[in-house]
Amino acid sequence: MEFLVTMTTQVPDGVTDAEVADVRAREAANTAVLAEQGRVLRLWRPPLAPGEWRTLGLFVADDAADLETVLAAMPLRIWRTDEVTPLSPHPSDPGRNQVALPAE
Template sequence: MLYLVHMDVHIPDTVPAEQAAEIKAREKAYSQELQRAGVWVHLWRVVGEYANYSVFDVESNDQLHEVLSNLPLFPFMTITVTPLAQHPSAIR
C-alpha cells in the first residue's frame, strides 16, 4: 500500500542544540535504513521549510503507524497521511 506523507518538523528552542543534532543523526540513519529496505520509496524536501513529502510502501496502516512513530523526530512533527491508489491514466 502506498501513502503520501507530509512531515512538518518543529523542534522547540528549548531542546539543546547538541541534543537536537543527536536526534537528527538518528533520524537520518533510520530514514536511510527504511529507504534501503524499500519502505521509504521517495523523500522530497519542501523548499524553504523544515518539512518533506514522502512516499511509503507498506503492508498496512498499522505498519505505517509503526514506521512513523519510530522516527526519532516524531515527537516534533505534524504529520498528514494520504493513502494513494493507482490512477487509471498512469502508464507505469
C-alpha cells in the same frame, strides 16, 4: 500500498543544537534502513519559509496501521506531526520505472 506523508517538525524552545543534531543523525540513519527495506521510496523538500522544517515522503506499508508503526519509530517523531494521504493507482499511471526520467 503507497502513502504520501507530509512531515512537519517543530523543535520546542529550549532544545540545544547538539540535541537537534543527534536526533537528525539518528533520523538519517533510520531513514537509510527504511529505504533499504523498500519502506521509503522518495523524500522531497517543498519550498519553505524561514524557520519551517517540512518534508514530503513516499512510503510503502501494508496498511495505515503498518505505516503508523513505521512513522512512530522514526526519531524525529518526538517533534513532528504527520499528515498521511493514502494513494491508489491512477488508470493512466504508466507504473514505476516505466517512464525514463532525466538524470539529476
